[in-house]
Amino acid sequence: MTSSASSPCRTATAKSASAALGARLHALPTAEPTAEPIAYRSERGGDYTDDLTLRPHLAPGRTDLAVHRRPSPA
Numbered sequence: 819m820t821s822s823a824s825s826p827c828r829t830a831t832a833k834s835a836s837a838a839l840g841a842r843l844h845a846l847p848t849a850e851p852t853a854e855p856i857a858y859r860s861e862r863g864g865d866y867t868d869d870l871t872l873r874p875h876l877a878p879g880r881t882d883l884a885v886h887r888r889p890s891p892a
Contacts, residue, residue, distance in 0.1 A: 856887060857887055857888040857890075858886055858887055858888070859872070859876075859886055859887070859888055872885055872886065
């Protein structure tokens with residue numbers, strides 16, 4: 819029984835995938851990000867209980883993932 823992990827075809831495929839990933843990473847913008855960071859709630863900022871559950875009064879009746887973002891200032 820031969821190992822397929824060391825076959826020339828798999829090695830070439832891995833090298834090709836690695837080269838493609840490297841090219842994608844180098845193509846990413848190198849400038850400063852233009853978007854503001856997402857304002858997620860802080861675990862230690864009082865918005866969560868000791869069990870890391872969001873305090874119910876902060877988003878009553880809501881269950882979507884957006885409850886973990888701080889509200890935008892008005």
